[in-house]
Structure formats: C-alpha cells, structure tokens
Amino acid sequence: MLKGVFSQTTRDHWKLLSTGLPEGGIESLFATEIECVERMEALLWPEGRDCPRCRSKKFWLIKERNLYECANCSHQFSPWSSTPMAKRKVGLKSCMLGAEFLIVTMAAGRTEIQTIQKFAKVTGLSYRPARDLRSSMCEELSKLFGGFWGGMVCVNEMDITHYVEDRLDALRAHYGFDVD
Numbered sequence: 001m002l003k004g005v006f007s008q009t010t011r012d013h014w015k016l017l018s019t020g021l022p023e024g025g026i027e028s029l030f031a032t033e034i035e036c037v038e039r040m041e042a043l044l045w046p047e048g049r050d051c052p053r054c055r056s057k058k059f060w061l062i063k064e065r066n067l068y069e070c071a072n073c074s075h076q077f078s079p080w081s082s083t084p085m086a087k088r089k090v091g092l093k094s095c096m097l098g099a100e101f102l103i104v105t106m107a108a109g110r111t112e113i114q115t116i117q118k119f120a121k122v123t124g125l126s127y128r129p130a131r132d133l134r135s136s137m138c139e140e141l142s143k144l145f146g147g148f149w150g151g152m153v154c155v156n157e158m159d160i161t162h163y164v165e166d167r168l169d170a171l172r173a174h175y176g177f178d179v180d
C-alpha cells in the first residue's frame, strides 16, 4: 500500500534526512511537548513571532485550544495554521517520534517493519490516528529535505557521508520492537 508513496524517492533521500536527526534521538533533544512547540516556532518564525494584526511580539499560549493570544491587542491565532498540524489531533512530540521512526527505517531500507502497530508503539498513538499520521507524514517526508517534518526533526546539517547504519538498532532497543 505504501509502495506508491515511497517509490518517488530514493533510499539516499532518507539516508540524507537521517544524518540530520539528533544523535541521541528525538527523545534526547525534545523531551516535552513544550520543547517541540518551541522547535516549531523557531522554524515558523526565525525572526521571532509577531502578531498578524499589530506586530507585537508578546503572546500567551492558550494550551487547551492550541491558540496564541496577543498580549497587546488580544488577537487570537493558531500557530499551526500554515503547517501539516493545522487540523492536528495528536501531539507534536508523537509526530516527531513518528518522523524519526519513518526516516530511520526508510534509510535502512526496512520498509517491511513499518507496520501501523510499530508506528503506534513509537508514537504512543492508538491504531487509527497512527495509521492516518503515518500516511500523511510519509507524503510530507518524501518532499525535498523532508518538507515540514524534515525541518522539525533534522536539527543537524545533512550530509550523506555521515550516514550511520546502526540507528535502527538504537531505535529498536529504545522502543523494544522486533525488526525480524
């Protein structure tokens, strides 16, 4: 089923993305949801975020609704609106862990272990949300430099000569899934 998505890209694409991942894994750099949100903000607003209405740079985050409220004019807007997270139903950290899993398994050429069950285990999601996320994420990651998700998880400069084969083993050991 996923073959159509993956055939557009070569294994080198995934190896290249893999070299951008944090050495100790996503977990080592982005332990909390807040840290993941900060990562996204840094990507979306490299110059620092500002209010679309008054350009103020002071915000509150209304966590339950995933909205920002401008501290100056009270304008509310979503930080996710321009991203694949616009209609998000799952946490950002789950997504980042999932992206790492997909990149590492693709780079290793082990598409057969990308079952929804394993993806669900890595992301901490139940079956249906895991299935939906995996399919949309594969599409995004197939883009140049992994699109939005590549930007989120690839914190290091990408260099294919730095590809390491044993990342899959580390990931497997961490999450305790089988690769055979």
Ligand SMILES: [Zn+2]
Pocket: 051, 052, 053, 054, 055, 056, 070, 071, 072, 073, 074, 075
């Ligand atoms: Zn404002």
